[in-house]
Amino acid sequence: MTYNTRSCRGLDGRVDIARVARVVREFSPDLLLLQEVDVGEAGNGGVDQALVLASELRMVSHFTRAFSRESGHYGIAMLASNKLSIEREGCLPRGRDEVRAAQWARLLVGGLEVDVVHTHLSVRTRERQLQLELLLGEDWLKSRLSHPHLIVCGDLNALPHSRVYRTLGKVLKDAQRVCPGRNLPTWPSWAPLARIDHVFVGRGFRVQRCQVPWNRLTAMASDHLPLLVDLLVLP
Numbered sequence: 388m389t390y391n392t393r394s395c396r397g398l399d400g401r402v403d404i405a406r407v408a409r410v411v412r413e414f415s416p417d418l419l420l421l422q423e424v425d426v427g428e429a430g431n432g433g434v435d436q437a438l439v440l441a442s443e444l445r446m447v448s449h450f451t452r453a454f455s456r457e458s459g460h461y462g463i464a465m466l467a468s469n470k471l472s473i474e475r476e477g478c479l480p481r482g483r484d485e486v487r488a489a490q491w492a493r494l495l496v497g498g499l500e501v502d503v504v505h506t507h508l509s510v511r512t513r514e515r516q517l518q519l520e521l522l523l524g525e526d527w528l529k530s531r532l533s534h535p536h537l538i539v540c541g542d543l544n545a546l547p548h549s550r551v552y553r554t555l556g557k558v559l560k561d562a563q564r565v566c567p568g569r570n571l572p573t574w575p576s577w578a579p580l581a582r583i584d585h586v587f588v589g590r591g592f593r594v595q596r597c598q599v600p601w602n603r604l605t606a607m608a609s610d611h612l613p614l615l616v617d618l619l620v621l622p
Contacts, residue, residue: 398609413600437450465492473490562585
């Protein structure tokens with residue numbers, strides 16, 4: 388599941404970590420990728436949101452800072468039902484937009500190595516493309532692009548047919564495109580029109596189901612809807 392939680396601040400203005408946990412718990416994902424996560428931010432309760440959610444969901448977590456504020460940090464987090472091995476993490480090229488981060492983890496699934504790269508890309512077209520080029524380049528994924536068990540996911544701020552989307556589509560497949568049924572938008576949560584949250588996968592996966600749960604709870608918990616993808620890892 389990839390989910391932009393908006394610092395757990397719902398459309399009613401309340402910061403409610405338990406509400407976000409309820410959204411996630413219904414689906415019990417093995418891997419949870421969160422964007423817009425606060426750690427120690429006084430205005431949002433001063434807690435480590437990733438750690439609290441991991442405790443609520445009985446998962447392990449790893450937070451990657453994008454930038455610091457006066458009282459805390461802001462970034463992305465990866466939660467998993469089993470051990471995470473972090474291969475790389477850090478900030479991406481920045482222009483006029485806020486600092487963005489990415490994290491790369493390796494997991495063992497049935498004895499097979501699965502690489503997961505999770506990020507939250509810029510809202511600005513040129514910055515977003517530069518950030519993706521870095522992720523696909525020498526310092527990050529270039530040597531692993533042919534690996535069948537590769538996942539790239541998150542809030543990519545990229546519509547289908549955008550340059551970023553097409554660039555990723557040349558090396559990986561969009562899970563929603565190969566999944567039976569229609570493509571489901573994820574933003575805004577109260578009236579979803581745009582598909583900007585994505586899961587791209589390598590040839591070593593079979594996409595069994597994609598869901599974007601839209602109900603009273605998910606529409607209120609954040610300004611994004613979660614995207615859930617069920618994957619079968621092929622030998």
